Amino acid sequence: MLEYILKRFGQSFLVLFIMSILVFVGVNLVGDPVEMLINPEADQAEVERVIRELGLDKPVSEQYWYFLTNALKGDLGSSFIYNEPALKLILQRMPATLELALFSLFISLIIAIPLGIYAGYKPNSKASKIIMAGSILGFSMPTFWVGIIFIMFFAVYLGWLPSTGRGEIGSFLGIESSLFTLNGLSHVFLPALNLALFKISSVIRLTRAGTREIILQDYITFARAKGLSEKRIVLVHILKNILIPIVTVIGLEFGSLIAFSTVTETVFAWPGMGKLIIDSIYNLDRPVIVAYLMIIVTFFVFLNLAVDILYTFLDPRVRLKGMNQ
Amino acid sequence: MSSRDQNFKNFWRDFSVNRIAVFALFIFLFILFVAIFAPLVSPTDPYDLNSVSIMNSRMPPMSEDFAGNLYVLGTDGAGRDMLSAIFYGLRVSLGVGVLSGVFALIIGSIFGISAAFFRGKYETIIMRIVDIQLSFPSILVALIILAAFGKGVEKTIIALILVQWAYYARTARASALVEINKEYIDSARCLAFSNTRIMFKHILPNCLAPLIVVGTLQTAHAISLEATLSFLGLGLPITEPSLGLLIGNGFEYMYSGDFWISIFPGIALLITVASINLVGDHLRDMFNPRLQ
Numbered sequence: 001m002l003e004y005i006l007k008r009f010g011q012s013f014l015v016l017f018i019m020s021i022l023v024f025v026g027v028n029l030v031g032d033p034v035e036m037l038i039n040p041e042a043d044q045a046e047v048e049r050v051i052r053e054l055g056l057d058k059p060v061s062e063q064y065w066y067f068l069t070n071a072l073k074g075d076l077g078s079s080f081i082y083n084e085p086a087l088k089l090i091l092q093r094m095p096a097t098l099e100l101a102l103f104s105l106f107i108s109l110i111i112a113i114p115l116g117i118y119a120g121y122k123p124n125s126k127a128s129k130i131i132m133a134g135s136i137l138g139f140s141m142p143t144f145w146v147g148i149i150f151i152m153f154f155a156v157y158l159g160w161l162p163s164t165g166r167g168e169i170g171s172f173l174g175i176e177s178s179l180f181t182l183n184g185l186s187h188v189f190l191p192a193l194n195l196a197l198f199k200i201s202s203v204i205r206l207t208r209a210g211t212r213e214i215i216l217q218d219y220i221t222f223a224r225a226k227g228l229s230e231k232r233i234v235l236v237h238i239l240k241n242i243l244i245p246i247v248t249v250i251g252l253e254f255g256s257l258i259a260f261s262t263v264t265e266t267v268f269a270w271p272g273m274g275k276l277i278i279d280s281i282y283n284l285d286r287p288v289i290v291a292y293l294m295i296i297v298t299f300f301v302f303l304n305l306a307v308d309i310l311y312t313f314l315d316p317r318v319r320l321k322g323m324n325q
Numbered sequence: 326m327s328s329r330d331q332n333f334k335n336f337w338r339d340f341s342v343n344r345i346a347v348f349a350l351f352i353f354l355f356i357l358f359v360a361i362f363a364p365l366v367s368p369t370d371p372y373d374l375n376s377v378s379i380m381n382s383r384m385p386p387m388s389e390d391f392a393g394n395l396y397v398l399g400t401d402g403a404g405r406d407m408l409s410a411i412f413y414g415l416r417v418s419l420g421v422g423v424l425s426g427v428f429a430l431i432i433g434s435i436f437g438i439s440a441a442f443f444r445g446k447y448e449t450i451i452m453r454i455v456d457i458q459l460s461f462p463s464i465l466v467a468l469i470i471l472a473a474f475g476k477g478v479e480k481t482i483i484a485l486i487l488v489q490w491a492y493y494a495r496t497a498r499a500s501a502l503v504e505i506n507k508e509y510i511d512s513a514r515c516l517a518f519s520n521t522r523i524m525f526k527h528i529l530p531n532c533l534a535p536l537i538v539v540g541t542l543q544t545a546h547a548i549s550l551e552a553t554l555s556f557l558g559l560g561l562p563i564t565e566p567s568l569g570l571l572i573g574n575g576f577e578y579m580y581s582g583d584f585w586i587s588i589f590p591g592i593a594l595l596i597t598v599a600s601i602n603l604v605g606d607h608l609r610d611m612f613n614p615r616l617q
Contacts, residue, residue, distance in 0.1 A: 015457055019469075026473025136606065140599035142549050144556045145572055145591035152584055256462035263464070263553055267576075278557055281472050289472050296465065304460045 005309055012301045016294075020071070023293045024064050027286050054080070067290070076294065077287030081280075086291035090273050096166055097265070097272030099177050101257040104192035105250065108199035113246070116207025117238060123212060131204060138201030143260065147194040147267035154190060162187050164269040191268040195261055199253065206249060210242040255303050259296070339611050346607035349600040356597050360415040367409035369394070372566075386585050399585040401574055407585060410571055411593045417567040418594070421478070422548035425485035429547075430540055432486065433493025438524050438532065440494070441501035452498065455491040463488045463550060471559040481560045485547045496539045500532040534612045541605030545598045552594055568594040 042050075051057050055066065067077065076086045119128040155163030167178045167187035178184025214220065215238065223233050262274030269275065273292060280288040341347050359366055386399040386407075399407050440448040458466065470484040504510065505528065513523050552569030554560030556576075561567050568590045575587030 011453070011457075023469065023473050026470075136602055137595075137599060140545065140549070140602050141595055142552050142556075142569075142572075142591065142598070144553055144569075145587070145594065148572065148576055148579060148587050148591070152579055152587075156580060256465075259462040259465040259468075262468065263557065266557055277468075277472070278559075281559060293469055293472060297461075297469070300461055300465070 001312070004312065008305055008308060012305050015301055016298060019297045020068065020294060021064065023290055023297075024067055025060060027289050028060050028063065071294070076291035079280075079285050079288050081283050081285045081288075086287045087295075089276065089288060090292055090295060093271060093273045093276050095177065096270060097258060097261055097274060099179055100188060100192055100195065100261055100264070100270060100272060101254065103179060103188050104195040104199070104257060105254060107192055108196035108203055109246075109250070111196070112200045112203035113207050113239075113242075116204040117211050117234065117242070119204065120208040120211025121215065121234060121238070123208075132208070135201040135204045138197055138204075141197065143194060143198060144263050144267050146197055147191070147264055150190050150194055151267070161190050163190065166271055191264050191270050194267070195257060195264045198260065199257065202253075203246065203250075206246060207242060210245055211238055214238055214241050252303070252307060255300055258299075340607070343607045343610075346604055349603035352596065353600040353604060356415060356593075356600070357419065359412055360419045363409075363412040363416045367406075367412045369406045369409050371405040371410040371413060385583075399583075399589075401571075401586045407589055410566065411568070411590050414566055414568040414571050414590060415593060415597065417561065417565050418548050418551060418569070419597070421482060421485070421551050421561070421567065422544050425482045425547050425551075426489065426540060426544040428482070429486045429489035429543070430493050430536060433490040433495075434497040434529060434532070434536060436490070437494035437497025437499075438501045438528055441498045441505060442520065442524050442528070448498075451494065455494050458491045459495070463546070464553065467550060467554055468559070471554060476559050476562060478561060478565055481551060481554065484554070485551060488550065489543050489547060492539055492543055493536060496535050497532055500535050501528050504528050504531045538605060538609045538612055541601055541608060545601035545605065548601075549594070549598050568597075 048057075055063060058066075070077065074087070078084060079086050079089055082089060115131050119131045122128055151163040154161050165187060167184035168181045169176050169178050169184060178188060220233060220237060223237050228237075258274075261270075261272060262278060264270065265272045265274035266278050277289065277292040279285075280292070340350075364370065389395050394406075401407060401410060436451050440451045466488050467484045470487060471480060474480055510523065510527060513527050518527075551560055551567060552572070555567050555569030556573040558573070561570060563570060571590035572587050572594070575583070575585075575590070578586050
């Protein structure tokens with residue numbers, strides 16, 4: 001067991017190491033940041049001074065070694081544009097992204113679970129068929145385009161909700177978030193709904209499949225035989241049992257919400273990490289690109305590691321397979 | 326009647342049970358036709374500088390210019406006919422999506438089938454890479470590649486191939502593992518056929534059904550992902566105006582209420598992706614032995 005966990009840890013660090021080489025070398029092969037940073041009228045001496053200052057005159061291998069040793073000390077380099085540590089820039093914008101992702105997770109659950117249970121509970125009704133067709137449509141709709149439609153309809157045409165930026169920030173129990181003010185909520189609603197759309201479709205399908213399985217179980221028949229009301233069967237017996245697999249999947253999918261938020265943040269000009277990385281790619285701000293990619297890859301690698309290890313405790317079949325390997 | 330005709334007839338009998346899927350298939354074939362023959366079916370050539378006039382920019386749908394040309398879906402900021410731009414855009418989007426899908430299918434099947442065939446350390450390493458890659462969301466994989474190596478047509482196609490190959494490899498391995506234990510493979514081995522011949526002439530054809538299902542759904546996904554990346558400015562360059570770039574163009578004019586520049590390319594994208602998904606969804610049900 002311990003051997004398996006250690007092995008998985010080793011693998012995770014190997015992945016991180018390979019990723020860091022790939023990202024660092026790749027980023028440093030593209031474009032010329034000096035050209036974008038420097039006054040076009042600067043003379044050759046000035047250009048060379050900037051190149052030396054940024055450490056760009058050294059070979060890539062040496063730059064990488066410098067980056068790696070600093071990264072292990074928690075220094076991921078400084079932004080060419082903002083002149084601030086890249087890590088600090090990203091951490092500053094992280095709360096906005098987390099808040100958007102959490103709120104959209106909340107929206108997707110309160111919309112998708114009731115619809116999914118209904119579609120599984122009455123699979124042949126007209127409404128269920130419409131729900132399922134809608135979920136295929138939701139899968140097929142490109143997120144960024146739906147975001148544009150939302151802005152056009154709700155912000156430009158109806159003028160109900162603001163379309164860009166993050167609202168006022170409130171404080172509650174020491175946590176600062178725009179979710180705690182009315183103005184903040186009005187700003188987060190459209191982007192969160194947009195980000196939730198894809199998730200709504202997949203949670204509907206998951207819930208429906210789960211409901212259809214549970215409804216055939218003996219304990220549901222028994223509950224009916226006991227004369228419990230259908231309302232109680234749905235709200236207690238079905239809902240409770242369906243939440244276990246859904247919560248597991250949602251935990252995993254939270255990571256993908258953060259990855260997909262790059263798109264939504266760009267459409268709605270939401271000041272999170274996703275918008276930061278896209279802006280940095282435009283500006284060839286190498287340290288921020290590398291830092292963002294490394295942070296998000298680390299986040300995913302350890303999220304997966306945690307889930308895998310958790311599974312070995314929960315499911316003996318995984319444990320046995322891991323031991324044989 | 327040859328056995329191939331018979332096979333097709335059986336396939337069509339099963340497929341046509343689902344009316345919506347048949348409808349979606351015809352819609353997709355129509356889109357494919359339009360994309361392939363875009364220069365012939367478009368009212369104007371949107372990238373011919375002689376026929377495009379800035380005087381005609383941002384005209385709403387169904388308006389006419391001074392020369393009496395009708396713009397059914399309006400014009401964009403540079404005065405290009407939206408309908409023609411969409412036809413040409415479909416061409417780029419479908420081309421990139423299908424091309425990357427085919428390459429990913431080939432690469433994925435080679436790795437998947439050989440992993441199932443040779444087993445051992447080789448299989449462990451390949452499947453470990455597949456698992457690790459599939460634990461990242463597709464947009465993140467594409468973002469890493471394009472952020473690190475820059476944008477461009479080849480780079481977008483490479484990114485899409487790298488995003489997709491793991492799905493094919495996993496599917497190919499799973500079905501190859503089942504096929505390998507069947508008797509016809511034993512007899513092929515007894516005839517001392519080469520490994521390559523057994524893998525690609527005997528095992529591969531019998532793994533095609535699940536690969537086709539994954540292929541349709543993945544191609545839809547690739548088209549949508551390419552549009553997203555191009556919209557973000559990370560995918561295709563402006564010289565290859567796919568639907569995603571057209572939507573991105575319209576994004577600038579959205580606040581002034583010129584809805585048609587973004588909406589119509591988006592609808593074209595939606596119909597394309599949805600029709601492929603509907604066909605793929607039905608194929609999956611058809612080939613799923615549990616539902617038969």
